Amino acid sequence: MICQKFCVVLLHWEFIYVITAFNLSYPITPWRFKLSCMPPNSTYDYFLLPAGLSKNTSNSNGRYETAVEPKFNSSGTLFSNLSKTTFHCCFRSEQDRNCSLCADNIEGKTFVSTVNSLVFQRIDANWNIQCWLKGDLKLFICYVESLFKNPFRNYNYKVHLLYVLPEVLEDSPLVPPKGSFQMVHCNCSVHECCECLVPVPTAKLNDTLLMCLKITSGGVIFQSPLMSVQPINMVKPDPPLGLHMEITDDGNLKISWSSPPLVPFPLQYQVKYSENSTTVIREADKIVSATSLLVDSILPGSSYEVQVRGKRLDGPGIWSDWSTPHVFTTQDVIYFPPKILTSVGSNVSFHCIYKNENKIVPSKEIVWWMNLAEKIPQSQYDVVSDHVSKVTFFNLNETKPRGKFTYDAVYCCNEHECHHRYAELYVIDVNINISCETDGYLTKMTCRWSTGTIQSLAESTLQLRYHRSSLYCSDIPSIHPISEPKDCYLQSDGFYECIFQPIFLLSGYTMWIRINHSLGSLDSPPTCVLPDSVVKPLPPSSVKAEITINIGLLKISWEKPVFPENNLQFQIRYGLSGKEVQWKMYEVYDAKSKSVSLPVPDLCAVYAVQVRCKRLDGLGYWSNWSNPAYTVVMDIKVPMRGPEFWRIINGDTMKKEKNVTLLWKPLMKNDSLCSVQRYVINHHTSCNGTWSEDVGNHTKFTFLWTEQAHTVTVLAINSIGASVANFNLTFSWPMSKVNIVQSLSAYPLNSSCVIVSWILSPSDYKLMYFIIEWKNLNEDGEIKWLRISSSVKKYYIHDHFIPIEKYQFSLYPIFMEGVGKPKIINSFTQDDIEKHQSDAGLYVIVPVIISSSILLLGTLLISHQRMKKLFWEDVPNPKNCSWAQGLNFQKKMPGTKELLGGGWLT
Numbered sequence: 001m002i003c004q005k006f007c008v009v010l011l012h013w014e015f016i017y018v019i020t021a022f023n024l025s026y027p028i029t030p031w032r033f034k035l036s037c038m039p040p041n042s043t044y045d046y047f048l049l050p051a052g053l054s055k056n057t058s059n060s061n062g063r064y065e066t067a068v069e070p071k072f073n074s075s076g077t078l079f080s081n082l083s084k085t086t087f088h089c090c091f092r093s094e095q096d097r098n099c100s101l102c103a104d105n106i107e108g109k110t111f112v113s114t115v116n117s118l119v120f121q122r123i124d125a126n127w128n129i130q131c132w133l134k135g136d137l138k139l140f141i142c143y144v145e146s147l148f149k150n151p152f153r154n155y156n157y158k159v160h161l162l163y164v165l166p167e168v169l170e171d172s173p174l175v176p177p178k179g180s181f182q183m184v185h186c187n188c189s190v191h192e193c194c195e196c197l198v199p200v201p202t203a204k205l206n207d208t209l210l211m212c213l214k215i216t217s218g219g220v221i222f223q224s225p226l227m228s229v230q231p232i233n234m235v236k237p238d239p240p241l242g243l244h245m246e247i248t249d250d251g252n253l254k255i256s257w258s259s260p261p262l263v264p265f266p267l268q269y270q271v272k273y274s275e276n277s278t279t280v281i282r283e284a285d286k287i288v289s290a291t292s293l294l295v296d297s298i299l300p301g302s303s304y305e306v307q308v309r310g311k312r313l314d315g316p317g318i319w320s321d322w323s324t325p326h327v328f329t330t331q332d333v334i335y336f337p338p339k340i341l342t343s344v345g346s347n348v349s350f351h352c353i354y355k356n357e358n359k360i361v362p363s364k365e366i367v368w369w370m371n372l373a374e375k376i377p378q379s380q381y382d383v384v385s386d387h388v389s390k391v392t393f394f395n396l397n398e399t400k401p402r403g404k405f406t407y408d409a410v411y412c413c414n415e416h417e418c419h420h421r422y423a424e425l426y427v428i429d430v431n432i433n434i435s436c437e438t439d440g441y442l443t444k445m446t447c448r449w450s451t452g453t454i455q456s457l458a459e460s461t462l463q464l465r466y467h468r469s470s471l472y473c474s475d476i477p478s479i480h481p482i483s484e485p486k487d488c489y490l491q492s493d494g495f496y497e498c499i500f501q502p503i504f505l506l507s508g509y510t511m512w513i514r515i516n517h518s519l520g521s522l523d524s525p526p527t528c529v530l531p532d533s534v535v536k537p538l539p540p541s542s543v544k545a546e547i548t549i550n551i552g553l554l555k556i557s558w559e560k561p562v563f564p565e566n567n568l569q570f571q572i573r574y575g576l577s578g579k580e581v582q583w584k585m586y587e588v589y590d591a592k593s594k595s596v597s598l599p600v601p602d603l604c605a606v607y608a609v610q611v612r613c614k615r616l617d618g619l620g621y622w623s624n625w626s627n628p629a630y631t632v633v634m635d636i637k638v639p640m641r642g643p644e645f646w647r648i649i650n651g652d653t654m655k656k657e658k659n660v661t662l663l664w665k666p667l668m669k670n671d672s673l674c675s676v677q678r679y680v681i682n683h684h685t686s687c688n689g690t691w692s693e694d695v696g697n698h699t700k701f702t703f704l705w706t707e708q709a710h711t712v713t714v715l716a717i718n719s720i721g722a723s724v725a726n727f728n729l730t731f732s733w734p735m736s737k738v739n740i741v742q743s744l745s746a747y748p749l750n751s752s753c754v755i756v757s758w759i760l761s762p763s764d765y766k767l768m769y770f771i772i773e774w775k776n777l778n779e780d781g782e783i784k785w786l787r788i789s790s791s792v793k794k795y796y797i798h799d800h801f802i803p804i805e806k807y808q809f810s811l812y813p814i815f816m817e818g819v820g821k822p823k824i825i826n827s828f829t830q831d832d833i834e835k836h837q838s839d840a841g842l843y844v845i846v847p848v849i850i851s852s853s854i855l856l857l858g859t860l861l862i863s864h865q866r867m868k869k870l871f872w873e874d875v876p877n878p879k880n881c882s883w884a885q886g887l888n889f890q891k892k893m894p895g896t897k898e899l900l901g902g903g904w905l906t
Contacts, residue, residue: 025210025226026091030234030318032130034147035213037089037222089222125222127215132318133200133231135238135260140200140209140231146192146217158216159186161196165209183214205232205264236318237263240291240308245328247298249337251351251388253330255306256292257323267310270319277302289313300355304328332356333412335423341457341519342396343430349392350423351384352412361414363389369411369418371402399427406457428454432513432524434464437621438531440538442563444501445531447486449513450494460517464488464498466509473508473528480510505532536621537561537568537613545574545609545629549720552603552636552673557595558611558626567591567616574598577606577630591616604674607631637673639716642726646771646785649705649731660710660731661702663785667716675718682713708733709818732818738765741823746809748828751801757794758811758823765815772797773810777826 126147133140144159162181186196200209209231213224238260248254259267272285277299286293295304307322334353342348350368354361366389368376382390389412399408409422432454436447451462467480488498500509509531513524538561548555560568570588575581588596600607610625645664651657667676681693681701686709695701703712711730716723740763748754756772770788774797775781788795801807806827813820 025228028131028227028229028234030132030316032128034092035089035127035129035222035224036092037125089224091225091227127213129213131229131234132236133205133234135236135320136262137202137205137235137264138199140198140229140234142186142196142198142211142213144186144194144196144213144215156216156219157188157192159188159194159196160184160214160216161186161198161211162214163198163209163211165200165204165207181210181212200231206230232264233316234318235263235265235312237267237310237312237320239320239323240269240310241323243306243308243323243326245304245306245326247330247334247336247338248294251298251334251336251353253295253298253304253328254292255295255308257308259291260310260320263310265315266313268313269308269310271306271308273304273306275302275304298330298334300330300332300334300353300360301358302330304330331421333419333421335410335412335421337423339407339424339426339519341426341428341517341522343428343522344398345395346427347392347394348396348425349382349390350410350412350425351388351390352423353387354389354412354414354419356414356417356419360387363387365415367413367415369413371409372411372418393425396425396427398429399425426457426519428457428515428522430454430513430515430522430524434511434513434524434527434529436509436511436529436531437534437536438503438505440536440561440563440623442505442531442535443503444499445503445509445529445534447488447498447500447511447529448491448495449488450496452494454515457515457517460515462496463514463516464496464511465514465523466511468504469508469510471506471508473510473530477510477526477528479512479523479526486511500531503531506530532564533619534621535564535615535619537564537615537623539623539626540570540611540613541626543609543611543626543629545607545631547600547603547607547631547634547636548597549634549636551597552599553597554600554607554609554631555595555597556609556611556629559594560613561623564615564620568613569616570611570613571622572596572598572609572611573625574600574607574609576602577608581608589616602670603636604633604669604672605631606633633669633674635674635719638721639667639672639676639718639723640725641667641671642714642716642723643667643679643699644727644787645714645729646773646787647729647731648783656706656733658705659702660705661700662712662714662729664699664714666699672716672718676716677719678717680715680717680722682715684711684713685709705731729814730816730818735765735815735818735820737821738763738813738815739821739823740765740767740813741811741821744809744811744823744825745829746807746825748801748803749796751803752798754797754799754801754807754809754828755794756797756809756811759793760813765817765820768814768816771812771814771819773808773812773822774799775808776802777806777808779805 128145128147129142131140131142142161146157161184163184164181166180184196184198186194188194196213198209198211207230209229211227211229213222213227215222215224240257241260242258243255244257245253245255255271255273257269266289268287268289269291270285270287271293272283273295274283275281275295284295305325305327307325309320309322311317311319332355336351340348340350352366352368354366363383363386366381367378368381368389368391370376376391380392380394382392384390391410399406407424407426410425411418411422413419432449432451434447434449436445438445447464449464454462464486465483466486467483486498486500488496491497507530508528510526510528512526515522515524540558540560542557542559544557546555547553554574556572556574558570560570568591570593572586572588573583574586575583586596586598608628608630610628612623612625614620614622643664643666645662648661648663650659650661662681664679669675676697678694678696679698679701681695681703682690683692683703684690685707687707689707693701693703709730709732711728713726713728715726740761742759742761744756744758746754746756754774767790769790770792771785772788772795773783773785775783784799786795786797808824808826810822810824812822
């Protein structure tokens with residue numbers, strides 16, 4: 001029964017509350033510290049080595065690892081020395097093995113329990129503790145690890161963390177009241193390792209956090225002293241991100257990474273790496289403040305393994321965990337740089353280290369090739385070191401694409417072979433023309449540029465950058481270190497367009513195009529633009545065009561635009577209106593001029609007119625053409641002359657009264673200037689009778705001829721007046737008998753042309769002109785007529801003639817005194833037909849004979865040359881003919897005077 005009672009005592013521990021009267025809190029350190037609980041009057045070694053525990057060798061930090069050796073025997077001697085003992089809990093750090101602070105619970109009471117000290121020695125009484133603020137700055141974490149193991153470690157083992165984050169930490173050392181503490185349950189694993197999570201608001205990161213641990217093990221409660229910490233001083237960042245390695249243009253290995261996000265202060269980094277090659281194995285550990293590290297003396301065919309971790313640069317903090325290891329292996333041939341992007345006309349260099357069959361090739365034995373087709377001259381080589389060779393290209397030309405390859409391949413080779421790896425050389429012509437113009441309102445400037453001259457480079461972007469100076473442009477534009485990007489948008493015509501608004505008219509805008517690529521950036525040659533110097537004015541307004549009355553000039557007027565205020569020059573284009581206007585240009589350099597009058601050939605046509613302007617000093621651009629203005633066809637002057645007219649006389653030739661019908665053709669615009677409203681017939685008879693008749697727009701008029709002489713004149717009338725120069729025709733009985741035409745002949749050349757010729761006899765009358773009439777006798781068609789000069793003796797009539805039809809031809813001489821007697825024929829003249837047909841045949845045959853003779857002569861000449869050439873080709877060449885070798889062609893052939901070589905003896 002007694003043994004069972006003692007067992008019940010062992011299984012149901014009474015709580016022991018241990019308190020020491022300290023009001024100070026323990027400041028948590030960035031490194032690991034220990035919570036230890038021990039009986040009073042016990043030495044540190046006693047606590048470390050209680051009865052039944054064996055001491056092992058110390059670890060690198062001076063702490064001892066112990067093992068529980070329980071000693072239970074059947075006699076019950078284990079519980080023979082029971083006594084009430086008060087236990088104390090305190091902290092000690094890794095740097096200090098002495099207890100620094102004893103536990104004083106938050107209620108200020110001492111808790112005691114009846115327990116055998118030997119039993120306590122078999123219960124966990126030492127814990128490693130480490131706390132930190134997580135990298136996201138939201139959770140404060142404390143990690144509790146039990147050091148001493150006992151047979152009852154799985155029996156009711158719990159850890160709680162009590163904490164308070166006061167609004168203001170007063171100078172009073174009193175502990176906050178119990179009700180202000182909050183408790184969190186710590187997550188413990190089967191190995192009695194626990195994690196306690198305390199949420200910390202972002203605004204409280206710089207405040208002081210008070211905490212204490214409450215540990216339950218086997219029914220016994222242990223409470224730590226009060227702890228204090230500022231969370232911001234205990235940040236444990238996340239591991240660095242994006243760890244990678246690359247070979248720089250200088251041939252070094254660059255290890256780079258990115259800082260973890262949300263860290264509120266700069267970090268320092270610890271980099272550890274190892275190098276493994278066929279000749280060298282080395283390890284290194286370095287502390288840096290930058291996010292990269294350069295490793296020199298790299299070798300081809302080597303392997304590098306790297307890890308990085310971070311910690312606060314200034315002030316306390318905790319190292320992050322190590323990043324995931326990253327491995328980088330160099331190739332057997334190392335080019336640095338491996339790729340170069342440059343512009344036309346520049347000089348670039350490549351370096352190379354060549355490893356062949358585990359042996360580095362000496363730099364003196366390295367040769368360079370371009371595209372494996374062109375060996376680079378040795379004059380472009382340089383020996384940098386025993387194993388580093390350099391080649392330089394001068395004044396480079398643009399790379400010509402070869403299929404899908406947009407670069408030149410540069411090969412580093414030894415004397416006998418080339419490795420398949422190569423360096424890439426991209427040469428781009430970056431001469432991009434940027435043109436800008438300021439609008440006519442002087443409110444914005446539009447700049448345009450095209451990439452048509454640039455070789456397309458995959459994954460490259462183009463950006464316009466600019467720098468605005470306070471006033472004007474420098475003499476030589478240069479790329480300014482401080483610049484701004486400008487958004488440009490691709491237009492349908494393939495140009496990019498950027499708009500600057502608002503603008504400073506007298507500020508210099510230096511612009512260039514930057515080509516961004518992973519290989520680097522290239523800048524086009526800069527250009528400086530002054531908005532005031534690239535103004536494109538608004539087109540002139542109120543453009544008008546008219547043909548001036550009585551003067552007959554094309555008058556063009558306009559109004560200059562309001563902006564710019566500079567003196568302007570004007571350019572005028574005008575032409576006959578139609579689908580395709582044939583423009584004529586005229587320049588006006590008088591800035592004050594607002595109109596101009598120009599001569600035009602056709603005063604009665606519609607002219608289209610447009611005007612544009614530009615600064616008189618030549619700066620800027622021509623404006624757009626104004627909207628076209630059109631002239632209106634109207635009467636400019638009185639008609640230049642009246643119409644040509646003829647008559648048809650009907651009636652008995654024996655009677656004195658006859659009906660005369662006047663015929664005339666409508667005036668053309670050039671003669672009427674520009675229209676005819678009506679025609680007026682003026683009559684004058686031998687009896688001094690004079691009158692006028694208005695016939696309107698008709699082109700035929702009949703009157704009765706009764707007097708011995710009757711003169712008529714046809715006038716053309718427009719809105720301005722009557723024609724001044726007019727044709728008169730006098731009908732006279734005596735003159736109708738005057739016959740001066742001896743003969744008249746008509747002969748057809750073809751179906752569209754008839755030649756009419758005549759012979760005149762001398763006359764005392766003044767001959768003015770002839771009238772030729774013709775008509776088809778087989779048809780009742782109208783009479784056709786032409787007015788012919790008096791000096792002509794032969795005339796070609798162009799009309800449609802039918803050879804089998806009969807035609808009547810009449811020739812009337814017209815005198816000042818009246819119309820003479822006509823000569824009339826009713827058919828073509830046969831003799832003349834045959835004669836002129838012979839003449840026409842002669843005209844055809846002679847050129848044919850001449851052409852044939854020339855062709856025959858040319859053929860004979862060509863044939864002669866070809867025969868001569870063929871003959872001499874048959875003469876053997878002794879150098880080419882085996883049978884002719886050894887013959888003397890200067891000897892005479894037997895029985896003849898001819899030489900073997902073709903000459904003759906004299």
